[in-house]
Amino acid sequence: MTLTELRYIVAVARERHFGRAAEACGVSQPTLSVAIKKLEEELDVKLFERGGNEVSVTPLGEAIVRQAQTVIEQASAIHDIARSGKDPLAGPLRLGIIYTIGPYLLPELVRRCIDMHPQMPLMLQENFTVKLLEMLRTGEIDCAILAEPFPDTGLAVAKLYDEPFVIAMPAQHPLAKRESISAEELKRETMLLLGNGHCFRDQVLEVCPEFARFSADADGLRRSFEGSSLETIKHMVAAGLGITVLPQLTVPRDGQGGSASHLRFVPFSDPIPTRRVVLVWRRSFTRYEAIAALRNAVYACKLEGVTRLS
Structure with missing residues (x-):
């Protein structure tokens, strides 16, 4: 053979x-x-x-x-x-990343890697957690940036950061001027969610489990709408179709979203829901220096509003 x-x-x-x-x-x-x-x-x-x-x-x-x-x-x-033996970082590193992290981390991460380790280009693959885990198992990618939890597959795991969730709503929403909002207060709102397959959808439903199904109350029918990406959902929120829950890094750095002032981002009251973002790789992967270099490049990014983990 x-x-x-x-x-x-x-x-x-x-x-x-x-x-x-x-x-x-x-x-x-x-x-x-x-x-x-x-x-x-x-x-x-x-x-x-x-x-x-x-x-x-x-x-x-x-x-x-x-x-x-x-x-x-x-x-x-x-x-x-x-x-x-010549250069531990020489050669491309095949990195997978989930959809709800990629657009907000990759632009700066790629620039950092080019500046810090130009001999180690990143070959990128965006996908769902389940698919990336399969690609790791079959050797299609070398490592992946995921959000916990995910099935225990015997992978090596390095913590990167804890990312709080925030609430996004139209600028004219009655809650838009609040300093913080509790998860309990969201029960009477129309919640816009990602579709099935996104792990962030499941994490939001842990915070607001009542949106896992259509339900009715004295105020009429409450519905959960499903979008294909966080950016699509943000545009729907800006159009006044409901509110949503987002990871902190999706918040524009000037605090505004869309065009002009159509969105407001309000923190949760304690306890603030968060997700843990980690770097995973096969234990048989031998380029330890490349993994360490990638992790250091992540830490070199601004990552505003998150808690870095060592």
Whole structure:
């Protein structure tokens, strides 16, 4: 067997499709299929079930794919070790980041990395937490910036910062001039939420659980609207369609949002809800200096309103 064949079976297991796997590997589908068939014949096992439009991995295939991924990582580590003898930070670092952090941290983080470590370019991937964890497992990315909690996957974890939540509302809202607002006071408001799949949606619903479902009271029907991004929701709030809860770093640094003064951001009263943002990576990843450099670059960012963690 060859490393190329192992990369092919890992790609098919990830994509669940021979055509997409071949495209990801930069080869034709017949080339990939022949190589996998050859490997199956060599091992005398069936790795994949071919049926319909989707490919599934056999139980024995799952174990072989996991081992193949380990072998690929170890082979890559040989190159990393050789490279680190010259410069521990040389070469790109593949970083994943969730949607509710990326737009607000990456612009400054990328600039900091370029200034501090120009020999270590960041290759970026934005996605949901579940997808990034899968990409870490399969070696598609080296590390990820996530918000806790997430499933325990045996990853190494370094704390970055605790980020408080704030309430965003139209500038003319009756609560807009308040110094702070309690979660209890939000129960009678129309709350705009992110859609399913975003971990921040779940964190907001922990603060305001009554918005997890449609409900009725004496004032009529209260509804939760779902948006695809925090920026979309902020525009909806500015248009007077409701209020929302946001992470601190989404608040513009001049305290205003949208155009002119359409939004107001008001802190929560104690206890203030927060989320913990962390850097995670596979324990088998050998470029410890690159992880440390990335963490230091995060700490070099302004991160206004958050609590840095060491």
